[in-house]
Amino acid sequence: xxxxxxxxxxxxxxxxxxxxxxxxxxxxxxxxxxxxxxxxxxxxxxxxxxxxxxxxxxxxxxxxxxxxxxxxxxxxxxxxxxxxxxxxxxxxxxxxxxxxxxxxxxxxxxxxxxxxxxxxxxxxxxxxxxxxxxxxxxxxxxxxxxxxxxxxxxxxxxxxxxxxxxxxxxxxxxxxxxxxxxx
Numbered sequence: 001x002x003x004x005x006x007x008x009x010x011x012x013x014x015x016x017x018x019x020x021x022x023x024x025x026x027x028x029x030x031x032x033x034x035x036x037x038x039x040x041x042x043x044x045x046x047x048x049x050x051x052x053x054x055x056x057x058x059x060x061x062x063x064x065x066x067x068x069x070x071x072x073x074x075x076x077x078x079x080x081x082x083x084x085x086x087x088x089x090x091x092x093x094x095x096x097x098x099x100x101x102x103x104x105x106x107x108x109x110x111x112x113x114x115x116x117x118x119x120x121x122x123x124x125x126x127x128x129x130x131x132x133x134x135x136x137x138x139x140x141x142x143x144x145x146x147x148x149x150x151x152x153x154x155x156x157x158x159x160x161x162x163x164x165x166x167x168x169x170x171x172x173x174x175x176x177x178x179x180x181x182x183x
Contacts, residue, residue, distance in 0.1 A: 020073035
């Protein structure tokens with residue numbers, strides 16, 4: 001199943017430059033490519049091969065789940081079909097409520113082209129289609145200007161700052177961005 005990002009756009013909106021494709025067993029190499037120091041700088045640094053393999057296994061399991069817990073995707077260029085990043089959504093408890101969280105990584109050579117924003121809009125449509133949680137949140141580091149801009153461009157509303165741990169044991173001052181999936 002591919003996301004609505006590959007469906008025709010309304011006449012007043014240009015076609016999406018990406019499509020999102022559910023994560024599968026064969027996507028570990030893309031995860032390795034996204035583990036580059038410059039992409040993991042705001043997330044505690046690159047992961048070990050063991051950590052990457054465990055994360056890949058979680059992504060495969062999440063994408064196979066059909067209970068609405070979430071889903072992970074490869075970001076693929078609509079023109080050419082090249083894999084250029086990762087994105088997904090998953091359940092979490094936030095301030096006493098069940099919500100979805102989203103996160104993404106776009107490979108260095110493809111940043112600044114609107115790819116992350118287009119993929120975030122597509123993943124929000126996937127989360128909305130689950131009809132399970134009202135809100136989709138993103139928690140980029142306050143220092144990650146590019147990811148905060150993606151949230152703004154994708155229609156998220158800032159909710160303030162918060163302190164999270166990512167990876168566990170690593171405090172991260174983040175912005176809490178929220179998108180209402182019912183609108």
